Amino acid sequence: MTTPHSYVSPIPVRKAHLGDALTSEWTKIRSVRSTIWTLGIMVLLMLGIGIGVGALVAASDVSTEGETALGLGFFGVLLGSICVITLGVLTIASEYGTGMIRTTLTACPSRARVLAAKAIVFFLLVFAITTVTAALVGLADVAMVDAAEPTGEEWLRATVGVGLFVALLGLVSLGVGAIIRHSAGAITIMIGVLLLPLVAAMFMFAESLRSTREWFLEYAIPSQLIALYAGKSTVTMSGPAGWDPVWIMAVLAAAVLGGAFALINSRDV
Amino acid sequence: MIEAVGLTKRYGAKTAVYNLSFQVRPGHVTGFLGPNGSGKSTTMRMILGLDRPTSGHVTIGGHPFRQLPNAPRQVGALLDAKAVHGGRSARSHLLSLAQLAGIPAQRVDEVLGVVGLQDVAKRRSKGFSLGMGQRLGIAAALLGDPQVLLFDEPVNGLDPEGILWVRNLMKKLAAEGRTVFVSSHLMSEMALTADHLIVIGRGQLLADMSVKDFISANSADFARVRTPHTEPQQREKLTTVLTEAGGQVMPEPDGALRVTGLPLPRISDLAHDADVRLWELSPHQASLEEAYMRMTQGAVDYRSTDDRLAHLQPPMPPHQLPQPPQYVVPEVPQQGWYAPPPPGQNPYAAPQNPQHPQNPQAQGPNTEDAR
Numbered sequence: 132m133t134t135p136h137s138y139v140s141p142i143p144v145r146k147a148h149l150g151d152a153l154t155s156e157w158t159k160i161r162s163v164r165s166t167i168w169t170l171g172i173m174v175l176l177m178l179g180i181g182i183g184v185g186a187l188v189a190a191s192d193v194s195t196e197g198e199t200a201l202g203l204g205f206f207g208v209l210l211g212s213i214c215v216i217t218l219g220v221l222t223i224a225s226e227y228g229t230g231m232i233r234t235t236l237t238a239c240p241s242r243a244r245v246l247a248a249k250a251i252v253f254f255l256l257v258f259a260i261t262t263v264t265a266a267l268v269g270l271a272d273v274a275m276v277d278a279a280e281p282t283g284e285e286w287l288r289a290t291v292g293v294g295l296f297v298a299l300l301g302l303v304s305l306g307v308g309a310i311i312r313h314s315a316g317a318i319t320i321m322i323g324v325l326l327l328p329l330v331a332a333m334f335m336f337a338e339s340l341r342s343t344r345e346w347f348l349e350y351a352i353p354s355q356l357i358a359l360y361a362g363k364s365t366v367t368m369s370g371p372a373g374w375d376p377v378w379i380m381a382v383l384a385a386a387v388l389g390g391a392f393a394l395i396n397s398r399d400v
Numbered sequence: 401m402i403e404a405v406g407l408t409k410r411y412g413a414k415t416a417v418y419n420l421s422f423q424v425r426p427g428h429v430t431g432f433l434g435p436n437g438s439g440k441s442t443t444m445r446m447i448l449g450l451d452r453p454t455s456g457h458v459t460i461g462g463h464p465f466r467q468l469p470n471a472p473r474q475v476g477a478l479l480d481a482k483a484v485h486g487g488r489s490a491r492s493h494l495l496s497l498a499q500l501a502g503i504p505a506q507r508v509d510e511v512l513g514v515v516g517l518q519d520v521a522k523r524r525s526k527g528f529s530l531g532m533g534q535r536l537g538i539a540a541a542l543l544g545d546p547q548v549l550l551f552d553e554p555v556n557g558l559d560p561e562g563i564l565w566v567r568n569l570m571k572k573l574a575a576e577g578r579t580v581f582v583s584s585h586l587m588s589e590m591a592l593t594a595d596h597l598i599v600i601g602r603g604q605l606l607a608d609m610s611v612k613d614f615i616s617a618n619s620a621d622f623a624r625v626r627t628p629h630t631e632p633q634q635r636e637k638l639t640t641v642l643t644e645a646g647g648q649v650m651p652e653p654d655g656a657l658r659v660t661g662l663p664l665p666r667i668s669d670l671a672h673d674a675d676v677r678l679w680e681l682s683p684h685q686a687s688l689e690e691a692y693m694r695m696t697q698g699a700v701d702y703r704s705t706d707d708r709l710a711h712l713q714p715p716m717p718p719h720q721l722p723q724p725p726q727y728v729v730p731e732v733p734q735q736g737w738y739a740p741p742p743p744g745q746n747p748y749a750a751p752q753n754p755q756h757p758q759n760p761q762a763q764g765p766n767t768e769d770a771r
Contacts, residue, residue, distance in 0.1 A: 137426055137547055137577055137578075138426070138547040138576050138577040138578045139547070140473065140544075140545035140546070140547070141545070142473075142503065142504070142507065142544075142545050144470055144473050145470075145502050146469070146470060146502065147470070147472070147500065147501055147502035148502075151499055151500055151501070151502045152500055154499040155496045155497070155499035155500035156496075158492060158495050158496040158499055159485075159488070159492075159496045162488045162489065162492035162493075162496070163485060163487040163488055164487055165487065225485060226485070229482070229483065229484060229485050229486065230479075230480050230482060230483035230484075231483055231484055231485050233445070233448075233450055233479050233480065233483050234479070234483050234484065234497065234540060235497070235500065236448075236449075236450060237448050237450070237471075237472070237475070237476075237477050237479070238472045238497045238500045238501045238540075238543075238544075239471075239472065239500045239501065240449055240465055240466040240468065240471045241466075245500075397452075399445075399450065399451040399452060400450045400451075
């Protein structure tokens with residue numbers, strides 16, 4: 132600054148970078164109660180339902196037909212993912228709802244940095260919690276239920292794979308939240324994306340809709356999650372199998388976040 | 401230094417700001433005035449790079465805000481006291497902003513002390529009053545110890561002590577050589593705080609001048625002259641004489657005369673020559689408030705109408721016609737000095753209220769309210 136009598140701050144000036152934004156987002160995400168509540172409920176749902184289903188199967192002597200016990204964690208993860216969707220949307224949309232986004236973007240004019248920091252912090256948090264909880268459920272179920280012994284790869288898919296899948300689903304929600312900028316609207320859209328394809332497929336009796344119906348049944352998010360656990364497609368042999376659901380979700384998250392990055396830079400806040 | 405050149409913002413068909421050019425210089429408190437909806441906040445958002453101008457540009461220290469190196473260390477802003485996440489404590493809110501800008505964490509406790517929120521730092525900001533919210537917003541603006549500060553309506557919701565504090569804070573910040581840009585619609589507050597004024601109405605620049613120039617350019621100073629009310633013919637005589645001498649004379653509702661265009665000694669001389677006694681001859685300078693009202697009266701978007709409660713009145717019985725509304729003399733904004741009434745009588749009251757001669761209490765100017 133060359134203005135004649137300009138003020139110079141005694142606080143040392145240094146350039147802020149992505150690391151600062153990450154620390155800031157970590158402070159933000161842990162200092163609101165909705166984070167604690169949604170993630171706490173998610174952990175409870177995953178543990179309670181996952182281990183509960185395992186206990187029921189163990190008590191009822193149902194034949195597991197060569198499947199491993201890891202797949203029993205599915206219902207808990209499916210319900211827990213609703214919490215992740217909510218938190219993903221709230222992480223960004225609540226800033227728009229309260230007007231906090233203006234304060235944030237005044238403190239950091241690089242909007243891409245703010246969005247990237249949010250996405251990274253949220254992704255890592257959800258990935259860590261989901262992976263650890265899924266591992267606990269898997270251990271409990273495998274110990275309780277008399278079924279085929281899971282291989283190392285199956286273990287990896289049921290823990291890290293599920294963690295990645297759920298965290299990427301959370302990133303999709305965060306991207307949708309950044310695009311819609313309205314909590315209730317974005318949560319509704321994401322729950323529709325999660326559940327609607329399966330519900331719609333149930334009512335597609337017409338023969339002409341057969342291929343659409345099969346596509347819905349294979350690529351609906353719950354079906355992909357089952358495929359991730361089972362390692363093979365659920366309906367036909369042509370659907371996603373093994374690690375495919377993770378890649379599909381990664382591509383979806385990249386597309387939605389790409390749109391969010393493009394929009395956040397061009398829109399007024 | 402903030403510099404706007406040809407700033408224009410349209411939202412669809414509505415033009416919020418049109419061709420606005422101004423400079424805000426360091427070392428002064430610059431007031432930003434305008435009626436509600438005149439584009440003050442839109443302009444502030446454009447300065448901060450939050451809204452993109454439709455045309456024109458605005459720079460801070462020569463750079464657009466979003467291209468400033470170390471923007472949070474150069475510019476601090478309070479846009480909206482409610483622009484915080486209510487579930488976060490005051491301290492966490494400020495800490496997250498400090499971390500985002502690369503400011504050391506101990507600065508957070510410093511600014512909390514500066515705005516006087518250190519005792520409620522751990523409380524969630526949802527429970528804050530508007531005044532506390534303003535203090536939190538001011539703390540956020542001061543966090544980076546910046547040399548350019550923008551405040552949008554900083555005294556809204558503050559108590560008198562808080563208003564005084566903000567006033568002194570603005571002056572202190574400007575005296576340190578910072579650029580301080582404050583929007584407000586509290587004219588009286590700006591008269592005490594600001595050195596320079598930028599006035600907009602309907603998104604266009606109305607004035608860009610010092611407070612002193614603004615008042616003298618936009619208000620006609622006048623003299624209030626009062627003749628003995630016992631002799632109305634003296635008043636008429638004086639009116640004629642003053643008008644002939646080139647002054648403009650306007651009667652005031654309480655019987656005094658408002659004279660413009662003649663200096664006070666000349667009025668006195670003319671009255672003396674005409675053999676008219678004067679009970680009052682006082683100089684009046686319009687306040688900033690009046691100057692502002694005069695300037696923006698054509699540019700007010702939101703004007704209130706009378707609340708007549710027309711649909712809610714019970715129907716009148718046909719034989720009992722409603723009283724015609726009594727003519728009420730419009731209130732003239734009274735400012736300046738008035739002579740205290742002589743003991744035992746009120747000189748403003750006696751000849752008025754001829755409608756209620758039977759009412760012994762109908763003497764004072766408060767009669768209308770007392771009924």
